[in-house]
Amino acid sequence: GENVEQHPSTLSVQEGDSAVIKCTYSDSASNYFPWYKQELGKGPQLIIDIRSNVGEKKDQRIAVTLNKTAKHFSLHITETQPEDSAVYFCAASDTGTASKLTFGTGTRLQVTL
Amino acid sequence: DADVTQTPRNRITKTGKRIMLECSQTKGHDRMYWYRQDPGLGLQLIYYSFDVKDINKGEISDGYSVSRQAQAKFSLSLESAIPNQTALYFCALHYEQYFGPGTRLTVT
Numbered sequence: 001g002e003n004v005e006q007h008p009s010t011l012s013v014q015e016g017d018s019a020v021i022k023c024t025y026s027d028s029a030s031n032y033f034p035w036y037k038q039e040l041g042k043g044p045q046l047i048i049d050i051r052s053n054v055g056e057k058k059d060q061r062i063a064v065t066l067n068k069t070a071k072h073f074s075l076h077i078t079e080t081q082p083e084d085s086a087v088y089f090c091a092a093s094d095t096g097t098a099s100k101l102t103f104g105t106g107t108r109l110q111v112t113l
Numbered sequence: 114d115a116d117v118t119q120t121p122r123n124r125i126t127k128t129g130k131r132i133m134l135e136c137s138q139t140k141g142h143d144r145m146y147w148y149r150q151d152p153g154l155g156l157q158l159i160y161y162s163f164d165v166k167d168i169n170k171g172e173i174s175d176g177y178s179v180s181r182q183a184q185a186k187f188s189l190s191l192e193s194a195i196p197n198q199t200a201l202y203f204c205a206l207h208y209e210q211y212f213g214p215g216t217r218l219t220v221t
Binding site for chain 1: 117153154155156157158161171172203205209210211212213214215
């Protein structure tokens with residue numbers, strides 16, 4: 001089955017700096033890669049996703065890149081703000097099968113003033 | 114997301130008790146999922162349902178059962194709760210695009 005590794009487990013950045021979270025996956029059949037943000041006491045919220053036919057996707061301050069050859073994908077947050085502080089999860093799935101997601105173990109991002 | 118409701122939000126129960134966690138949605142999606150979250154382990158899939166007549170086991174289904182009473186309702190049961198089932202439980206919809214607020218379950 002799929003295995004997703006996520007690094008780092010914690011990340012502290014100063015407000016205004018960029019943050020990068022990286023994930024690797026094992027199953028070359030995986031073709032869908034979402035990212036979730038989880039704030040304290042809440043459920044995960046889908047913030048951006050990318051499919052394997054695209055190498056990069058941006059949404060305002062958030063971007064995701066995908067390297068299919070190396071089987072890794074990354075979340076980039078620019079101009080970080082205190083409200084970006086949360087736990088971020090990556091995930092991967094093969095939408096051609098049962099579309100079951102395999103999640104990474106999460107990155108706790110803290111944006112300091 | 115207010116479109117996905119989970120009850121109860123917090124529950125403390127004793128070993129051996131049967132407990133049911135409920136999920137209801139107003140978004141009209143067919144696909145519903147139950148996930149468990151433990152610190153440092155991410156989210157693990159317990160069961161999923163693609164429609165009312167379709168129930169499938171996830172990676173950690175042992176000790177759990179589910180019922181899809183209607184398109185809008187998907188319940189998770191712990192037949193005989195044990196302490197290592199203490200965790201956060203999340204219901205999700207539609208290719209995991211929407212998650213509920215979660216139920217914090219403690220088994221003593």
